Amino acid sequence: AGLNTVAKSKGKLYFGSATDNGEITDAPYKAILSDTKEFGQITPGNSMKWDATEPQRGTFTFTNGDVIANLAAANGQLLRGHTCVWHSQLPSWVSAGNFSATELTSIIETHCGTVVGHYKGKACKWRLYSYHAWDVVNEAFNEDGTFRSSVFYTTLGQDYIATAFRAARAADPDTKLYINDYNIDGLGAKSTAVVNLVKQLKQDGVPIDGIGIQGHLIVGTVPSTIQANIEQFAALGVEVAITELDIRLTLPVTPEKLAQQKTDYLNVIKACNAVPKCIGVTIWDYTDKYSWVPSVFTGQGAALPWDENLIKKPAYDGIVDGF
Numbered sequence: 001a002g003l004n005t006v007a008k009s010k011g012k013l014y015f016g017s018a019t020d021n022g023e024i025t026d027a028p029y030k031a032i033l034s035d036t037k038e039f040g041q042i043t044p045g046n047s048m049k050w051d052a053t054e055p056q057r058g059t060f061t062f063t064n065g066d067v068i069a070n071l072a073a074a075n076g077q078l079l080r081g082h083t084c085v086w087h088s089q090l091p092s093w094v095s096a097g098n099f100s101a102t103e104l105t106s107i108i109e110t111h112c113g114t115v116v117g118h119y120k121g122k123a124c125k126w127r128l129y130s131y132h133a134w135d136v137v138n139e140a141f142n143e144d145g146t147f148r149s150s151v152f153y154t155t156l157g158q159d160y161i162a163t164a165f166r167a168a169r170a171a172d173p174d175t176k177l178y179i180n181d182y183n184i185d186g187l188g189a190k191s192t193a194v195v196n197l198v199k200q201l202k203q204d205g206v207p208i209d210g211i212g213i214q215g216h217l218i219v220g221t222v223p224s225t226i227q228a229n230i231e232q233f234a235a236l237g238v239e240v241a242i243t244e245l246d247i248r249l250t251l252p253v254t255p256e257k258l259a260q261q262k263t264d265y266l267n268v269i270k271a272c273n274a275v276p277k278c279i280g281v282t283i284w285d286y287t288d289k290y291s292w293v294p295s296v297f298t299g300q301g302a303a304l305p306w307d308e309n310l311i312k313k314p315a316y317d318g319i320v321d322g323f
């Protein structure tokens with residue numbers, strides 16, 4: 001039936017995939033990506049990040065991001081914008097950090113306001129509703145739940161987070177504003193830190209709509225507390241999405257590892273499926289051909305439900321069975 005079809009039949013808003021500009025020139029790849037039975041949502045893997053959208057101060061380039069947004073709209077897919085404020089993939093004029101607090105605040109406001117504003121209402125105009133979401137702040141925390149030191153945190157403390165959310169809301173009142181992070185799949189110090197931050201933001205009247213669980217996981221080590229964690233997030237009155245799911249293994253691939261991977265995918269999907277406020281799942285690209293994993297985690301790979309020849313793996317059935 002297709003992953004998005006199955007997800008929607010269980011009341012989810014979408015099942016989606018990340019993609020990237022270089023990949024969509026691959027016609028067989030693009031055909032599967034564009035099949036709304038499989039994917040009802042796409043996320044640009046790189047082309048809406050700060051280095052791509054504001055490489056020089058005040059000079060905005062939306063060419064590559066627009067290609068992805070237009071593909072989503074043409075396919076009738078939802079779009080998740082990714083990402084306004086992140087410590088990584090920053091242009092050097094930002095990361096150099098030679099700014100006063102006032103100046104950096106204004107830089108964040110301009111950046112988030114302009115980028116979110118550019119994509120306001122662009123996805124899915126054909127629908128009766130215009131739903132899309134933004135990862136406004138990405139990876140704000142260390143593993144122990146303290147704030148990650150970045151040019152933003154060092155200059156502004158945690159206030160940079162409220163600044164980014166407020167600017168995004170001012171630019172687009174309709175998009176869902178998310179905080180997004182990795183290793184917040186199960187219960188633990190980092191997930192608790194997200195809970196505490198979201199409580200604080202809500203108390204302070206800062207607009208926040210969702211928590212994104214990236215879901216970069218490892219075969220055989222998927223936490224058993226994912227559902228409990230999604231429930232504690234949902235109890236804050238926000239929606240939850242799994243935004244970058246992939247479950248990597250140590251190469252080479254064996255039938256046993258693929259079977260474990262199938263179970264692992266099933267368990268993650270089952271956890272989201274059990275919580276109505278978990279509104280959708282996005283995999284971080286759909287084929288091992290274009291996964292980011294091998295380039296970053298030495299000796300690991302095969303993290304996605306389609307193999308490098310665009311053939312479905314056991315993980316695919318695990319996803320279907322999980323819904």
Ligand code: XIL
Pocket residue numbers: 045046138214244292
């Ligand atoms: C990754 C991309 O997939 C790569 O192409 C790029 O080289 C590095 O970034 N968490 C995130 C994503 O929020 O933006 C990252 O994407 C993967 C980890």
